[in-house]
Amino acid sequence: MKTIDKIYIDGEFVKPKGTAYFDLISPTTNEKLGKVLLGNEEDTQNAINAAKKAFKTFSKTTATERIQYLENIQNSIKKRKNDFINVMVEEYGGTFQFASVSYEYMLKSFDSAINLLNNYEFTKKMGESEVQMTPIGVVGIIIPWNSSNGFICSKLSTAIVAGCTTVIKPSEMSAQQTQLITECLHEAGLPIGVFNIVNGLGEIVGAEISRNPDIAKISFTGSTTVGKMIAKEAVNTMKRITLELGGKSPNIILEDADLSKAIPLAIMAAYMNSGQACIAGTRLLVPENKLEEVKLLVKELVLNTVVGDPKNQNTAIGPMVSQKQYERVQNYIQIGISEGAEILTGGLGKPAGLENGNFVKPTVFINVNNQMRIAREEIFGPVLSIITYKTEEEAIEIANDTSYGLQAYVSSADEKRAHNIASQISAGRVQINGIGHDPMAPFGGFKQSGIGREFGVLGLEAYLEPKALIQ
Numbered sequence: 001m002k003t004i005d006k007i008y009i010d011g012e013f014v015k016p017k018g019t020a021y022f023d024l025i026s027p028t029t030n031e032k033l034g035k036v037l038l039g040n041e042e043d044t045q046n047a048i049n050a051a052k053k054a055f056k057t058f059s060k061t062t063a064t065e066r067i068q069y070l071e072n073i074q075n076s077i078k079k080r081k082n083d084f085i086n087v088m089v090e091e092y093g094g095t096f097q098f099a100s101v102s103y104e105y106m107l108k109s110f111d112s113a114i115n116l117l118n119n120y121e122f123t124k125k126m127g128e129s130e131v132q133m134t135p136i137g138v139v140g141i142i143i144p145w146n147s148s149n150g151f152i153c154s155k156l157s158t159a160i161v162a163g164c165t166t167v168i169k170p171s172e173m174s175a176q177q178t179q180l181i182t183e184c185l186h187e188a189g190l191p192i193g194v195f196n197i198v199n200g201l202g203e204i205v206g207a208e209i210s211r212n213p214d215i216a217k218i219s220f221t222g223s224t225t226v227g228k229m230i231a232k233e234a235v236n237t238m239k240r241i242t243l244e245l246g247g248k249s250p251n252i253i254l255e256d257a258d259l260s261k262a263i264p265l266a267i268m269a270a271y272m273n274s275g276q277a278c279i280a281g282t283r284l285l286v287p288e289n290k291l292e293e294v295k296l297l298v299k300e301l302v303l304n305t306v307v308g309d310p311k312n313q314n315t316a317i318g319p320m321v322s323q324k325q326y327e328r329v330q331n332y333i334q335i336g337i338s339e340g341a342e343i344l345t346g347g348l349g350k351p352a353g354l355e356n357g358n359f360v361k362p363t364v365f366i367n368v369n370n371q372m373r374i375a376r377e378e379i380f381g382p383v384l385s386i387i388t389y390k391t392e393e394e395a396i397e398i399a400n401d402t403s404y405g406l407q408a409y410v411s412s413a414d415e416k417r418a419h420n421i422a423s424q425i426s427a428g429r430v431q432i433n434g435i436g437h438d439p440m441a442p443f444g445g446f447k448q449s450g451i452g453r454e455f456g457v458l459g460l461e462a463y464l465e466p467k468a469l470i471q
């Protein structure tokens, strides 16, 4: 049984002033793994003060110094590869496969941050003027549980590139993962106060970050509901905000697509990170005349998908993070049934032999229309809806008929044709014939999937305030 009773403020592990504990429960067995002592408003204020103090000098560091800090962090993370993978598997229930990819993603954040520092011009000429891109100030980083350390690495590394200092609030459910990354960041020897990490609840620690006038910007990843609360609060002090929110990503299979490639990709897109992914391709749009063929392929693939102990290297779908998340997914499966959609495979309840954990049956619905709640709302579990279309125009219309717009997928034998369709989709990223991540390209949502972009130059500029010197 582990007890995590330290947060990180001003270069030190300190005991929070908060007195409430939160139980850490294994998603795989529902046994108690440990507990975490939660920070409160005062802890958050102390963290913000430390970051504010550090900003005075850190904002003036050179690119060479920042590159050195980024390399130091990357090196200390490299020493703990197995620990990172194991703690994500144990605490979050992420599969070994996903946790391994996630670990590589963490390391790559620092490569792209260094790349930015080597190439970005912080002073530009615009019109007749000199424009200085200046660090914005103290950044509040608020993140969810589904890729906790990945988010910390990508957001913190961008803040360091910009010369900003930070207060990080991960999900309370990620305390062991947070402890590990904090140890690595501590070892990296950054100036004190550049990063501060407070475990705690959203309505306490997150709310203080959203309210506090000394936070200049919030970088938030999480649900659209909480994103809106943060945005409303942030405007009172004119904080800048980057919101990476939910999604209901369409995956258009064009008539000429090679189904033997497109359908395995579609299942991967729908069930990545056990379906707990904002970019999951959860609406599969197929030509009406291909439905029978698609059904056969999908059913076979899903029946062969390994659901189970996330430790096993061949497991593709692990448990949902919590009992609450399990119930949410069950509720949506029930909604789909009540709405008249038909289950192709999966359904309510736990897979046989996995009754102790928060496991759900990977589920595919057919006879779905795009107005049903299962096609409109983010489920955040391995539930896929298949929707048919007659023409390409109709496919685009269905794809765009959503309040979200984070990511989309298109498969076709003809790249030009896929490119043409992709250009007509309202989403921050469109994946053509694959699933990839370009850390130098922008990531973020249209519509209710968010505000602003992360990654690359656009992501960096969200941490900078332009100042024009006119002579």
Ligand code: NAD
Binding pocket: 142, 143, 144, 145, 146, 169, 170, 171, 172, 200, 201, 202, 203, 205, 206, 207, 210, 221, 222, 223, 224, 226, 227, 229, 230, 243, 244, 245, 246, 247, 277, 278, 378, 380, 406, 449, 450
């Ligand atoms: P959530 O919105 O409930 O919580 C996210 C974070 O916000 C947590 O740290 C939480 O403690 C904090 N929070 C909660 N209430 C708050 C408040 N009132 N003020 C300030 N902070 C508060 O999300 P979750 O359930 O942890 O994660 C799942 C959601 O995250 C899904 O909707 C998913 O789509 C989204 N997500 C988005 C992306 C993306 O990049 N767009 C990536 C991953 C997850």
